[in-house]
Amino acid sequence: MSTSCNPANQDHPCYSHEAHGLFARIHLPVAPACNIQCNYCNRKFDCSNESRPGVTTTKLSPEESVKKVLYAGSKIEGLSVAGIAGPGDALANPKQTFKTLGLLKEYAPDLKLCISTNGLMLPFYAKKLKELGVDHLTVTLNAIHPSVGAKIYAWVYDTHSKKRYTKEEGAELLLNRQLKGIEECVRLGMMVKINSVLIPGVNEEELPHVAKKIKSMGVALHNIMPLLSLPEFGTYFSDHGVPSATDAQVEEMRKRCDIGVEQMSHCRQCRADAVGILGEDRSSEFAQGEFLALPMEELATLYDLPSRRATKERLLQKREAIPQKGKLPSMATQGKLIALTSRLEERADLHFGDAKEFIIYEWIGDHLKAVGVRRLQGSYCQGKSSCHEANPIEEILQKLHDIDYLVTAKIGKTPREKLQKAGITCIEAEGMRLHEALGMIAPQELEAN
Structure with a gap:
């Protein structure tokens, strides 16, 4: 188990x-x-x-x-x-x-x-x-x-x-x-x-x-x-x-x-x-610790055990509701690496520009295996005022140098072109599960890669 x-x-x-x-x-x-x-x-x-x-x-x-x-x-x-x-x-x-x-x-x-x-x-x-x-x-x-x-x-x-x-x-x-x-x-x-x-x-x-x-x-x-x-x-x-x-x-x-x-x-x-x-x-x-001045019993009341137990049950139900990983097409996929931008549940629910890390999977046969997390010093976009074509992408290209596919919710034209020039296929799949997004790849593309 x-x-x-x-x-x-x-x-x-x-x-x-x-x-x-x-x-x-x-x-x-x-x-x-x-x-x-x-x-x-x-x-x-x-x-x-x-x-x-x-x-x-x-x-x-x-x-x-x-x-x-x-x-x-x-x-x-x-x-x-x-x-x-x-x-x-x-x-x-x-x-x-x-x-x-x-x-x-x-x-x-x-x-x-x-x-x-x-x-x-x-x-x-x-x-x-x-x-x-x-x-x-x-x-x-x-x-x-x-x-x-x-x-x-x-x-x-x-x-x-x-x-x-x-x-x-x-x-x-x-x-x-x-x-x-x-x-x-x-x-x-x-x-x-x-x-x-x-x-x-x-x-x-x-x-x-x-x-x-x-x-x-x-x-x-x-x-x-x-x-x-x-x-x-x-x-x-x-x-x-x-x-x-x-x-x-x-x-x-x-x-x-x-x-x-x-x-x-x-x-x-x-x-x-x-x-x-x-x-x-x-x-x-x-870190500021204003709560340290409060009595322990008052904080225990704020902690509200019955409410927390109910919340835990709700989160456990949400965890159980996460769909099981689906099967993938098994064609020339041995050793291919996938980078995903995600907040939760192996789902493409995070835009490329907001990602501070990439979750890495290896595509082996008809299944995926999580292999690690590659973290960035900062996201591609640092806010609306700085999210433009001049944003540096060198660190991302270095982090993803061996990646075959990037699965993300959305990605702009400029970073997409730079990634694709580096040999990374970008897949926009907002809200989709990872295996669903990869299932959109054409068989001939898999064979070609």
């Missing part, structure tokens, strides 16, 4: 591709400390316009974070998940994490509870997490050989021995704890997702081994994410010239690791204070 079909994931936007356009999540930055130093991480960096793990505008106490959840839940009807993902490690801050989870269980019992962890302390806290109602868990696992891990982690600090470990010794300690913790969480019935950062030149040959290992452990989902390594990030890797992983590298690695554990293709590498539907972060709306 795929994770999307599992009833436990039906309203979890990370575990269900169908849910991520309907249900929202909120990340609570209550865990500032970390017990390992990854060479790709610098948690001091903050930018409200950037989305990457560890970034947050402010840190919150457990009480403040729950107030934020209650307030956000009164404003966002599809809020279904509360998670702790930093800016450090959730289990390196056990007091803050467990107090937050306990308060959420009391005041927001309708939410799914998640944490993200490097796994160093997971064997010691797995049962506690289960008792507090955590049913979905993410562990970052980048290597299963200490020789590779030693290139990724500068040091590992063990609170039990109160000692800092480096090189292969530290990587081996971390790995053993990760595997033991994952095994225990799976045994306890939790849904476990593994995050792996693809680091060019470091762990490309390692990640297929990771996929093979986690398959044998009963892990539900594997999320391969690109290393983000720009000079301004100030990380060890960015300072030493290790490049960011490209979209093509990530998509190819997902293919290599698709050996029995479902590959996640819709990750947006969320901030530690992310709020909203994936891809439409609303953290800035809740």
Whole structure:
């Protein structure tokens, strides 16, 4: 059974591709400390316009974070998940994490509870997490050989021995704890997702081994994410010239690791204070914190559990009403790549000029497989005053350099001509499902391509 079909994931936007356009999540930055130093991480960096793990505008106490959840839940009807993902490690801050989870269980019992962890302390806290109602868990696992891990982690600090470990010794300690913790969480019935950062030149040959290992452990989902390594990030890797992983590298690695554990293709590498539907972060709306002055009980009333439960049922019915993928003509379609501009449900419901990302599918035989999301620095149109023929399209052409078909609601004459000159067939299909739009392609065109 795929994770999307599992009833436990039906309203979890990370575990269900169908849910991520309907249900929202909120990340609570209550865990500032970390017990390992990854060479790709610098948690001091903050930018409200950037989305990457560890970034947050402010840190919150457990009480403040729950107030934020209650307030956000009164404003966002599809809020279904509360998670702790930093800016450090959730289990390196056990007091803050467990107090937050306990308060959420009391005041927001309708939410799914998640944490993200490097796994160093997971064997010691797995049962506690289960008792507090955590049913979905993410562990970052980048290597299963200490020789590779030693290139990724500068040091590992063990609170039990109160000692800092480096090189292969530290990587081996971390790995053993990760595997033991994952095994225990799976045994306890939790849904476990593994995050792996693809680091060019470091762990490309390692990640297929990771996929093979986690398959044998009963892990539900594997999320391969690109290393983000720009000079301004100030990380060890960015300072030493290790490049960011490209979209093509990530998509190819997902293919290599698709050996029995479902590959996640819709990750947006969320901030530690992310709020909203994936891809439409609303953290800035809740950053000012006027609601923090309100009493918890008043916010609990605003949260309105009966109304939220009714909304959840309505959204679940909408999710179930999404038509199943239709079959496509199966002619010379092996390996063709499709880019879709969409807000929801694999439907062409977004104009080309408004798109800030392209959802990528591979057309294999008579079906489609989601392979990734390619994000832009900004949309082609920046508003009515700037939506004209002089808009730059170079970034889009680079992002779509290997794409065969673009399916979109509408596209202007100028960008259409530039895309078609680059060998991309543009299909206007406003409101249509993706398979319906592709079904309009003439058989002779498929054969010609």
